Structure formats: C-alpha cells, structure tokens
Amino acid sequence: MAALRRLRKCPSTGIVISHLHTSSRASAKQHYKMLVLGGGSGGITMSARMKRMMGAENVAVVEPSEMHYYQPIWTLVGAGAKSVASSGRPTASVMPPGVKWVKSKVQEINPDTNTVRTDDGTEISYEYLVVALGLQLHYDKIKGLPEGLEHPKIGSNYSIQTVEKTWKALQNFKEGNAVFSFPNTPVKCAGAPQKIMYLSDAFLRKTGKRAKANVIYNTSLPVLFGIKKYADSLWEVVKRRDLQVNLRHNLIEVRADKQEAVFENLDKPGETKVFEYEMLHVTPPMGPHSVVKGSPLADEAGWLDVNKDTLQHNKYPNVFGIGDCTNLPTAKTAAAVAAQSAILNRTISKILKNEKPDKKYDGYTSCPLVTSYNTVILAEFDYNGQPLETFPINQAKERRSMYHMKADVMPHLYWHGLLRGLWGGPGPYRKLFHLGMK
Secondary structure, three states, rough: OHHHHHHHHHHOHHHHHHHHHHEEEOOEEEEEEEEEEOOOOOHHHHHHHHHHHOHHEEEEEOOOOOOEEHHHHHHHHOOOOOHHHHEEEHHHHHOOOOOEOOOOOOEEEOOOOOOEEEEOOOOEEEEEEEEOOOOOEHHHHOOOOHOOOOOEEEOOOOOOOHHHHHHHHHOOOOOOOEOOOEEEOOOOOOHHHHHHHHHHHHHHHOOHHHEEEEEEEEEOOOOOOOOOOOOOHHHHHEEEOOOEEOOOOOEEEEEEOOOOEEEEEEEOOOOEEEOOOOEEEEEOOEEEEHHHHOOOEEEOOEEOOOOOOOEOOOOEEEEOOHHHHHHOOOOEHHHHHHHHHHHHHHHHHHOOOOOOOOOOOOOOEEEEEEOOOOEEEEEEEOOOOOOOOOOOOOOOEEEEHHHHHHHHHHHHHHHOOOOHOOOOOOOHHHHOOOOOOO
C-alpha cells in the first residue's frame, strides 16, 4: 500500500503533455534504437521503461488509435457497475513524453532487414524491436453474429463498440434464457466470459427477475476454469446460485431475428443444439494478429515465437515480445503483462551489455473472478497451473476486499503504475507477505 501511496503522489501525465509527442505521416525512412509495435498495455509500459533505459529520442511506438482503453474494467461496464468513459484515456496522455509516436498501423515486419513498414508506406528501421500487438477478435467467424450485434438483445464485453449493449440487454431482460458463451480458441482474460454471467445473475436477483430467468453458461472448455483450486470454488458458486453450465459447447451461429443461438457439441462432432435467448453475451473467437501471423516471427500457430523464460525471440535475438501476441503458455491478461514487463526490461538491459539474461518469467498471471457486485475470487497462478497467491489468505474464497482491489485499486495501479513502467507485478510484495517463502 505504501507503493500505491507513492504512485498516487506522482503527477498525472494528462492530456496537457500531448504536445511533446511527435506523430508521423511522412514517407521518409526513419530509424530508432528501440521500436515498439503496439500502444496497448504491453507497448506503453515497455516504451516507458525503454525511455528510461536509452532516452526518449531513441524510442518510437507505432500505434494508430487515438484512445487507449483499460479493458479489464469492461466486465464491470457490461454489468452497469462502471461507466464506459472511465475505461478510456487519449493515447497522447499515456504515451511517454518525448517518445516518438508513429500514428499508423503496422503493415509488415521484416526481421531479416530490421525494418517495419506502416500502412502509409513509411519504412522504419530498428536496432531492437518489441512486439506488443495483442490479438485479434473474430466476430465474423460466428455465422450471423456481425449483423446480429445490431439487435438489442446481444452484447459483448470484448469491444468498445459492444460492451454497453451488454448492459442494455441486461437492463431490458424480462424472462427466459440469459446465455453466455466461451469460444473454442485462446482468449484474453479467460475468466471474463463467466464473470458477466455471475454479475448478470446478481443483477437479476437484485431486480426481482431471477425467478423467471435461466442463466446458462456454454463453454467450449472441458472445465469451468483451468486451475482446479479456483474451479472448485466456482462450481460451488454455480450450484448455490442455480446456474446451468454446459461444457464442450461452442457457439457457431446466431439467428438474431429468431433469438436463437446454435452451439456445436465438441465431444460429438456434427451434433448441434439450439438455445433460445432473451439475452446473449458472446465472447468472440480470437487469434494472432495478422501482421505477426504473416511474418517470420510467428510460430506454427501464428503467435509470436518467444522464449518463455526471457521473452526474447527464439530466432531473432534483437526481437522481443510481450502480452497477448506471444506464444507464452500462460493466460493472456494485463496482470501477466505487468510481470512480463519487469522480466523483459531485465532481459533487454542484459542484452544491451552483451550479457546473458539472468531473470526468468515464471508465467505469473492473475484473473480476478468477479462473482457479484461486491465479491471476487482472486486467481493467481504460474506456468504450471499452480496457485501463486500474493496474499497470505485463501484467495479461492469470495471476498469483498478483492472486489475493491479489482474495481478501485487495479485501475489506479494500471494508469499510474504499469503504463509508466513503475509496476512489474506483485512478486516483491508476495515475498514480503509470505515472509520470503514464495
């Protein structure tokens, strides 16, 4: 908490500093010592760290978006507990002052020539490259969904365009099925598809509509949650609140005009089941960024191929990766980005000195499983799927304090800690709380 107090004292960057950034639309060739692709959580935190390491004039960030969003809060936006406005700030206000902001999309990465081409034809060369391009959402891979999202009873907490539709659908719910899906692909924040189910159930109870509602969670996974300790607690929540969970069910079609969702049974190929709905929350299929997938940097599945210990690319030693775009075998969350940023910072500092990286990323990630408007199960775990908990308590229990952490502390830590390159995850505090035992 002392660290949090110190962070609070840091002056807010705010929009006032935006004139310090330079943006580029020129076609002339540019060169930077460190080029960062992507202005999401991984890209901004690494550009802040690289600015401190090698000077602002040597660092550039390629990012087309004018707005930067704290996406973990969209779970609460979709349930009416937070405003959508609270989730976003101008990209100019989070870009480290003095760092070059190239306001374009990445079109092509050529690691063999150490160059990147943007969508306006600009070629940028680099000495070192950090890829932080995130992943892509594929609403179009579910038949009828893109046009279905125009209908009022369908929402998705995974995009800024559709998150408020979830809240509207929940408010307008009268009776029938409230259906929630989890796709048959890797996703970012694997807990989010069921968090909105628990919140919707809580809202329907609060508004006296629960007796006329069937709350249904259809997941492609063979488990409710990947870590047994937390899954056991979630099954208790499911049973206590009479929620229907169907494992190995994958959404393949939405018939919005009939209010029907078609799911395939992954254990019985070809078998489908139609669910009528009064409300439908869709988690879209996701996949690697097309630019990464189409480059020599990708593994066979299209993800950025990095060393799981050091985050250095397995083939190109001057290329590094962070966050959702990588093939790191851990959950894709903002908490993982925080822990990765500290390790990657150390890796790059060693590489610059021609030394071997000496710190290993343990796969730490976190998923605050929101189970109501005032309770959270705080799941934290490593590469091996073993709990790696920060606090000396059983975090598999629903707790009001952990809801406060999710809703109020973590956003502050994100804007004023992570994005400034000052927060590298709770590792040091874990050791402190556990008296050096973890």
